[in-house]
Amino acid sequence: MTMSSLPSWIPTQLLLGGEWVDGSGGSFVVNDPSTEAPLATVQRAGVADVRKAIDLAAEAQPKWAARAPRERAEVLRAVFEAMIERRDDLATVMMLENGKSMTDALGEVAYAAEFFRWFSEETVRIGGELRTAPSGANRIVTFRKPVGLAYLITPWNFPAAMATRKIAPALAAGCGFLLKPAEETPLTALAVGQLLLDAGVEPGIVSVLPTDRPAEMTDVVMADARVGKISFTGSTQVGRILLRQSADRVLNASMELGGNGPFIVCEDADLDAALEGALIAKMRNGGQACTAVNRFLVHDAVYDEFVARLSEAMGQWEIRPVINRVAVDRIAGAVDEALSAGARRVLGEGSVPTPGCFYPATVLADVPSDARILRDEIFGPVAVCVRVKSDDDAIGIANSSDYGLASYIYTRDLARGLRLSEALEVGMVGLNRGLISDPAAPFGGVKQSGLGREGGFDGIDEFLETTYVSVNWEG
Numbered sequence: 001m002t003m004s005s006l007p008s009w010i011p012t013q014l015l016l017g018g019e020w021v022d023g024s025g026g027s028f029v030v031n032d033p034s035t036e037a038p039l040a041t042v043q044r045a046g047v048a049d050v051r052k053a054i055d056l057a058a059e060a061q062p063k064w065a066a067r068a069p070r071e072r073a074e075v076l077r078a079v080f081e082a083m084i085e086r087r088d089d090l091a092t093v094m095m096l097e098n099g100k101s102m103t104d105a106l107g108e109v110a111y112a113a114e115f116f117r118w119f120s121e122e123t124v125r126i127g128g129e130l131r132t133a134p135s136g137a138n139r140i141v142t143f144r145k146p147v148g149l150a151y152l153i154t155p156w157n158f159p160a161a162m163a164t165r166k167i168a169p170a171l172a173a174g175c176g177f178l179l180k181p182a183e184e185t186p187l188t189a190l191a192v193g194q195l196l197l198d199a200g201v202e203p204g205i206v207s208v209l210p211t212d213r214p215a216e217m218t219d220v221v222m223a224d225a226r227v228g229k230i231s232f233t234g235s236t237q238v239g240r241i242l243l244r245q246s247a248d249r250v251l252n253a254s255m256e257l258g259g260n261g262p263f264i265v266c267e268d269a270d271l272d273a274a275l276e277g278a279l280i281a282k283m284r285n286g287g288q289a290c291t292a293v294n295r296f297l298v299h300d301a302v303y304d305e306f307v308a309r310l311s312e313a314m315g316q317w318e319i320r321p322v323i324n325r326v327a328v329d330r331i332a333g334a335v336d337e338a339l340s341a342g343a344r345r346v347l348g349e350g351s352v353p354t355p356g357c358f359y360p361a362t363v364l365a366d367v368p369s370d371a372r373i374l375r376d377e378i379f380g381p382v383a384v385c386v387r388v389k390s391d392d393d394a395i396g397i398a399n400s401s402d403y404g405l406a407s408y409i410y411t412r413d414l415a416r417g418l419r420l421s422e423a424l425e426v427g428m429v430g431l432n433r434g435l436i437s438d439p440a441a442p443f444g445g446v447k448q449s450g451l452g453r454e455g456g457f458d459g460i461d462e463f464l465e466t467t468y469v470s471v472n473w474e475g
């Protein structure tokens, strides 16, 4: 399906405290989802490697934190420049190991690089406060300090951006890190590691440790008192395990977990704009995004037209593979279950290429309100449409979820849009927009979609602690 091959500079060893080494745990194979053929063999980090990475990072982190903020900022800025310079190579790696289209991959490189630019600008603005206590008796002074060593776990759907969204604020704050990329897509993370070294980061604080045995590595890291932070992006199920493990050491945890994105189309919406936004919010990355729409909640007056036009547009979308065979089977199972519950398939009966992990763009209409597909994250190119009678009806359905991450609203009435935005139990709303991810904005969820925010002004706070001094300097 693709003629591209991996750029020769992409590492397949471990990055262990700034050095490229073979892993003590052997190796594992990374596949290309568009052919299901092996793409690369990557070194597997073993327990001994993980311990060594923590030793090296613990020693080097104070040195990095002691560098002037401006100097740290310049390193981050250099990584931003390097990612842009290498954008074609990075996009090629992502296309090969993740299966995303070149357009999506290039978009992701730009987005991922932007976290380094944004947080390079934030590095020199880490503040504290000075206030007079309400009693007037003393002053309140605060300092911000790095949390120390951060353990970063990332998923396969955005192999660059999910890593840089954590690495950049960690480095900006003065932390060191161990990154465990997803076993499906370690190559992008290794490439970013190389760019960090080239840019002059304190080498000991950078470890990128691929493994296909995530629990084994995580047990070692989470038990080590020198690790001060876990930042995870992935499923709610794994997030819960990590939160339980965090409890043992009361470890500072940030969690970006699953979503069940509602997309509300009011009867006064600009339907052309809503369709354009729907395609981005549903089909970017083949629907494999935690921000992806799971439920189109469309007002009765425009429902039939919206469903027909969405099906037509999705039918013309370039078919790309999903991440692996397990994902194909999972999506197919969810669709079949919805069909037997009474949903109507408007699009999606066509054939798909073989070999490769493909599932056709699918539109389901008139999905019964108790169908499982309305509760569980689809993570694939399947649009599920539900007819709603009113705003209250839409909000009721939207909020009847354990998740609360991304959501979308289309209406020409801005006041109505803001009212609905406030009523939704979510972390993020796209109001007449299908794309909400922005390094300058706080990304995150409520309910079982997570804890904490990444990006924006909040992102760096996740890697900082506050010390307060109550001081009396009057004689």
Ligand code: ADP
Binding pocket: 153, 154, 155, 156, 180, 181, 182, 183, 214, 215, 218, 233, 234, 235, 236, 238, 239, 241
């Ligand atoms: P997905 O279903 O999208 O693959 P996961 O939550 O399973 O989402 O995976 C996200 C990340 O979590 C990956 O890097 C994966 O290796 C890691 N992971 C999976 N299970 C565990 C675990 N028990 N402990 C720590 N990390 C895990």
